[in-house]
Amino acid sequence: MSGLFGLGAKKETKKAPEGPRTSETIVFPPQGYKPGPPPELQAGDEEKLAELMACVAEFRAAHPCDPAYAQLEEDWVNKQNIAPRYLRAARGDLKNAKRRIIDTMQWRRGFKPELITPDEVAPEAVTGKHVLTGFDKECRPILYLRPGRENTKQSERQIRYMVFSLERSLDLMPPGQETLCIVVDFQGASLSSMPSLSSARQVAHILQAHYVERLGRAFVVHTPRFISAFFTALSPFLDPVTKDKIRFNSPNMTDFILPSQLDDNFPGGEYPYEFNFHVYWDTLLKRCNLNPDGTRITKNAAQPTTDELHRA
Incomplete structure (x- = not known):
């Protein structure tokens, strides 16, 4: 190599597409296609995952985010299967995984990726x-x-x-x-x-x-x-x-x-x-169920406005 x-x-030379x-x-x-099987848990991972999620809960309780952003953070914590991914990224090192997941939570609170509007x-x-x-x-x-x-x-x-x-x-x-x-x-x-x-x-x-x-x-x-x-x-x-x-x-x-x-x-x-x-x-x-102003298209009850969320 x-x-x-x-x-x-x-590099393979390819002709310009025709037709x-x-x-x-x-x-x-x-x-007819489906995702491959999820990565297998290693011995002791279940206990580490529980401790990692407890660390997230403790951080959020001690350092709450703005209430207008809280539901978005809750969705990220609970709906994206974060603990196994951070534990894998840390090669099973629980201390490293805790640090990395808290760093990301702090970054998301500042960057607010959910609130980047299409417009x-x-x-x-x-x-x-x-x-x-x-x-x-x-x-x-x-x-x-x-x-x-x-x-x-x-x-x-x-x-x-x-x-x-x-x-x-x-x-x-x-x-x-x-x-x-x-x-x-x-x-x-x-x-x-x-x-x-x-x-x-x-x-x-x-x-x-x-x-x-x-x-x-x-x-x-x-x-x-x-x-x-x-x-x-x-x-x-x-x-x-x-x-x-x-x-x-x-x-x-x-x-x-x-x-x-x-x-x-x-x-x-x-x-x-x-x-x-x-x-x-x-x-x-x-x-992706997105309005141009970044709000989600949903049948659920009233949600915070984009302005309210950006002030979070």
Whole structure:
């Protein structure tokens, strides 16, 4: 293997897609496929998980968040199976898991990822630099990241759009699936369209520290020569588990993704997808039960307004 993570591997040349195109966004897994079995608990894990959740309860009791944000935090604590993921991320080290889960709770209270509204980040979305469409064979939502379609200058809103995309991937996960598949496509990318190293480090930190055990697999494709130096600089900030999940210029993506679910810009893909912002945005928000102002579409009783939640 030559170069970082095999960056020197030979790339497969693929002709430009031909034939009719579609802007249909795939937001449900293919029929007949289901998530793989969950990771098995190790000896002593049940006791550790109970202690970890007790630690979360104690922290929340001693350091309550604003009442307007409390229900969102409650949902995160109780509906996302957080304890097993943080224990796995800490390799069974209970002290480490406690620290990491409290760090994430504090980050979420400040960043409020649930409250990033579609209206806020829509300007980042218009070129299709992030697209959630299709699923792999284990029903992981596929998030395509395309730096070559960058349309804005470096800002906090770019980071917030990345987090918004991660949150929407969670909405698309079917029961039993906790991870996503990321495809980073550098087609058309240039040095001027690339994120700064500091931005890339920030995104890597958020993914590794606050969306623990959420990355199932990742593919990096169409890599230009200058990417090697970029990933060499970023490498020290990626933990070994994350690195092991990344495959560069893989010719075998359809071993993991059905051809009908894989964009036909990639080897073996037969999904003739053409990005259309309005179709994509409307489909994604409807599937995720989101209003443009960020409130959830629900039949339940009255919920706090967006303004009230943002003041939390």
